[in-house]
Amino acid sequence: xxxxxxxxxxxxxxxxxxxxxxxxxxxxxxxxxxxxxxxxxxxxxxxxxxxxxxxxxxxxxxxxxxxxxxxxxxxxxxxxxxxxxxxxxxxxxxxxxxxxxxxxxxxxxxxxxxxxxxxxxxxxxxxxxxxxxxxxxxxxxxxxxxxxxxxxxxxxxxxxxxxxxxxxxxxxxxxxxxxxxxxxxxxxxxxxxxxxxxxxxxxxxxxxxxxxxxxxxxxxxxxxxxxxxxxxxxxxxxxxxxxxxxxxxxxxxxxxxxxxxxxxxxxxxxxxxxxxxxxxxxxxxxxxxxxxxxxxxxxxxxxxxxxxxxxxxxxxxxxxxxxxxxxxxxxxxxxxxxx
Amino acid sequence: xxxxxxxxxxxxxxxxxxxxxxxxxxxxxxxxxxxxxxxxxxxxxxxxxxxxxxxxxxxxxxxxxxxxxxxxxxxxxxxxxxxxxxxxxxxxxxxxxxxxxxxxxxxxxxxxxxxxxxxxxxxxxxxxxxxxxxxxxxxxxxxxxxxxxxxxxxxxxxxxxxxxxxxxxxxxxxxxxxxxxxxxxxxxxxxxxxxxxxxxxxxxxxxxxxxxxxxxxxxxxxxxxxxxxxxxxxxxxxxxxxxxxxxxxxxxxxxxxxxxxxxxxxxxxxxxxxxxxxxxxxxxxxxxxxxxxxxxxxxxxxxxxxxxxxxxxxxxxxxx
Numbered sequence: 278x279x280x281x282x283x284x285x286x287x288x289x290x291x292x293x294x295x296x297x298x299x300x301x302x303x304x305x306x307x308x309x310x311x312x313x314x315x316x317x318x319x320x321x322x323x324x325x326x327x328x329x330x331x332x333x334x335x336x337x338x339x340x341x342x343x344x345x346x347x348x349x350x351x352x353x354x355x356x357x358x359x360x361x362x363x364x365x366x367x368x369x370x371x372x373x374x375x376x377x378x379x380x381x382x383x384x385x386x387x388x389x390x391x392x393x394x395x396x397x398x399x400x401x402x403x404x405x406x407x408x409x410x411x412x413x414x415x416x417x418x419x420x421x422x423x424x425x426x427x428x429x430x431x432x433x434x435x436x437x438x439x440x441x442x443x444x445x446x447x448x449x450x451x452x453x454x455x456x457x458x459x460x461x462x463x464x465x466x467x468x469x470x471x472x473x474x475x476x477x478x479x480x481x482x483x484x485x486x487x488x489x490x491x492x493x494x495x496x497x498x499x500x501x502x503x504x505x506x507x508x509x510x511x512x513x514x515x516x517x518x519x520x521x522x523x524x525x526x527x528x529x530x531x532x533x534x535x536x537x538x539x540x541x542x543x544x545x546x547x548x549x550x551x552x553x554x555x556x557x558x559x560x561x562x563x564x565x566x567x568x569x570x571x572x573x574x575x576x577x578x579x580x581x582x583x584x585x586x587x588x589x590x591x592x593x594x595x596x597x598x599x600x601x602x603x604x605x606x607x608x609x610x611x612x613x614x615x616x
Numbered sequence: 617x618x619x620x621x622x623x624x625x626x627x628x629x630x631x632x633x634x635x636x637x638x639x640x641x642x643x644x645x646x647x648x649x650x651x652x653x654x655x656x657x658x659x660x661x662x663x664x665x666x667x668x669x670x671x672x673x674x675x676x677x678x679x680x681x682x683x684x685x686x687x688x689x690x691x692x693x694x695x696x697x698x699x700x701x702x703x704x705x706x707x708x709x710x711x712x713x714x715x716x717x718x719x720x721x722x723x724x725x726x727x728x729x730x731x732x733x734x735x736x737x738x739x740x741x742x743x744x745x746x747x748x749x750x751x752x753x754x755x756x757x758x759x760x761x762x763x764x765x766x767x768x769x770x771x772x773x774x775x776x777x778x779x780x781x782x783x784x785x786x787x788x789x790x791x792x793x794x795x796x797x798x799x800x801x802x803x804x805x806x807x808x809x810x811x812x813x814x815x816x817x818x819x820x821x822x823x824x825x826x827x828x829x830x831x832x833x834x835x836x837x838x839x840x841x842x843x844x845x846x847x848x849x850x851x852x853x854x855x856x857x858x859x860x861x862x863x864x865x866x867x868x869x870x871x872x873x874x875x876x877x878x879x880x881x882x883x884x885x886x887x888x889x890x891x892x893x894x895x896x897x898x899x900x901x902x903x904x905x906x907x908x909x910x911x912x913x914x915x916x917x918x919x920x921x922x923x924x925x926x927x928x929x930x931x932x933x934x935x936x
Contacts, residue, residue, distance in 0.1 A: 337896055338896025338897050339896075339897060340896055340897035340898050340899050341895075341896045341897075343899055344899055344900045347900065348900075430785045432785050432787060437867075437871075437872030437873075437893050438893040438894070438896065438897070439685070439893065439894050439896060439897025439898070440897065461686065462684075462686035462687065463686065464685050464686040465685070465897040466685045466893075466894060466897060467684070467685060467686050468683060468684040468685070468686070468874055469873070470875075472873065472883075473787045473789055473790070473871040473872070473873055473883040474871060474872030474873055474883065474893075475789070475871075475872065476867055476868065476872070476893065480753070480868070483753060483754065484787070484788075484789065487757060487758040487761050487762075487788050488761055488785075488786070488787055488788060490785070
């Protein structure tokens with residue numbers, strides 16, 4: 278029996294979760310955001326070992342995830358951009374956050390090393406609006422006395438595919454620049470007036486690496502694994518902060534989560550050490566599930582992840598939610614589903 | 617008479633299983649009709665699903681250069697422009713090369729070389745487009761960004777009038793890079809067609825020309841090309857059709873910006889790459905999804921027209 282479950286586990290680990298599934302029957306399916314996909318896969322592996330629940334998660338993008346959960350073709354949907362309270366009521370959905378991620382700005386400027394360049398939110402907005410076009414612009418030089426900033430054209434790179442990453446990035450730029458909010462706005466794909474698009478985090482990272490003078494935005498995990506040059510950004514308190522665990526956690530605990538659908542605004546939080554660009558990612562769970570047992574298993578899955586999954590999340594450069602948020606989510610489950 | 621009596625028993629045997637014949641014939645017929653229905657259903661479905669976009673924006677959808685998901689303003693202008701410019705530029709780059717390949721293979725190459733080189737060209741068509749995309753993004757785009765484009769921008773870009781086509785920051789990606797990758801992708805289709813039609817020129821024509829003292833080039837120019845002109849254009853249209861619909865490789869290298877830039881080095885978008893990129897983030901029932909499907913409909917019509925023209929021009933060769 279041991280040997281059999283080992284074999285099943287092995288075959289499932291070989292990215293064939295569907296094949297081993299029928300043995301235990303406790304299979305749940307989810308679809309949506311690609312941003313949390315690595316941690317959901319990691320949790321799925323751990324949860325399978327601990328509870329036997331098998332998660333089959335398709336990383337198809339937030340929009341497709343919302344479509345699939347509205348049609349009830351999966352047990353839960355996942356989205357980076359939270360749905361509004363009205364949308365949740367219409368779809369009869371419960372929304373809760375699972376983990377948070379952070380975005381960093383990456384640059385390719387000859388002579389500038391990791392973490393040296395200091396930028397502010399309004400400056401980033403002006404760069405992505407095409408108003409600041411050279412790296413030796415007086416406004417950038419004023420923030421960075423002593424740095425050898427060349428007279429090089431700034432080449433902004435952005436995500437060409439619709440993505441939660443873009444949503445978070447333009448949410449931040451819109452929060453700090455009224456002009457950006459008016460001219461570009463917030464969405465999973467927007468119309469940037471300048472720059473070039475690339476597909477996926479790896480595409481943006483590749484473009485920035487290839488093009489001298491380029492700037493881009495990626496999830497922090499990509500910047501770390503690809504050893505990209507990140508920048509400091511000035512937060513709401515006026516301090517320049519580096520993208521690291523400390524500044525991410527500071528932002529996570531500063532947020533106010535007591536809003537409908539947990540759609541907390543964690544962008545540009547107050548606090549002396551807060552990294553300004555962090556965002557949670559959400560799960561959408563039907564309040565009237567087709568199959569109550571599977572819905573309960575989804576909750577068991579994330580309950581396990583909240584209790585035991587924070588270390589795995591941190592290993593993959595995600596930011597675990599504060600304990601208080603975990604408990605608030607559990608309370609919301611009890612309220613919607615009883616038990 | 618003798619032969620008729622010999623075949624008679626066979627005929628009788630066939631009649632015995634005529635039910636099987638009829639069923640088989642019906643199955644084959646159904647398969648053939650299914651393809652027609654599929655094609656018709658696809659185009660009708662795309663049109664119906666894209667109707668909300670046509671309703672919302674009218675005929676201006678085709679020409680509008682807006683693509684602003686935040687304000688829900690959609691137009692096909694930029695992607696149609698990008699699709700046509702990259703496809704035509706790819707053809708301009710690929711046709712001389714394809715002609716060279718075909719000319720070499722039919723007239724100049726020693727017989728032992730014809731098979732391997734011909735096969736190699738055909739194998740280019742078998743390389744999956746994602747491979748071209750990755751190669752374009754990780755090899756060609758950096759090379760263009762660091763060497764080719766700075767050079768062209770500093771030289772040709774300085775010229776009056778034509779210089780405007782070659783200006784801007786050297787991103788490496790953009791319309792020109794996309795056209796370059798596309799040119800390599802459509803090369804095998806055009807080269808193979810050209811070679812096949814060149815080979816169909818009756819030897820007696822060519823030999824007569826040689827007999828009159830014509831050089832190889834004169835035979836090519838005066839006999840082979842006039843004889844095969846229509847089919848060659850058909851082959852080029854075949855490549856054009858392929859270039860119009862190519863998605864993956866183009867998406868990697870075109871720069872994906874929904875703006876029309878005057879420079880060929882500027883980023884752009886094609887219909888196929890825009891649809892591929894935006895589809896995952898379009899909600900059911902949204903105007904964006906309708907616009908993407910309407911784009912699909914336009915691309916369908918465009919490719920259909922080009923490929924139908926190609927078929928028409930190649931009809932004599934296809935019959936043979």
